Amino acid sequence: MRKPFRYVLYMMVGFLIYQIIDSGETGFSHTEVKNTLIIVMVAVFVLLLIVRVIxxxxxxRDGDS
Incomplete structure (x- = not known):
């Protein structure tokens, strides 16, 4: 699996979880939980990008030595 595809896959899994919570079939359908989930999804995505750059x-640096 190529690296850029991995990030898309992570975002799709997060979006799927968001849709399940939004469906109302769980006890976690509160607005606060949905907003927190969006923030967590963005934070994880940003952290993955930072780790990739590092x-x-x-x-x-190892290749130049």
Missing amino acids: KQRYDD
Whole structure:
């Protein structure tokens, strides 16, 4: 699996969880929980991008030596 596809997959899983909560079939249908889930999804996505950049810099530094 290519790396960019992995991030899309993570976002799709998060969106699926969001839709399940929004469906009203669970006890977690409160607005606060939905808003928190959106914030968590964005935070995880940003953290994954940061880790990716750090890893690329680390790999580039090792390649130059």
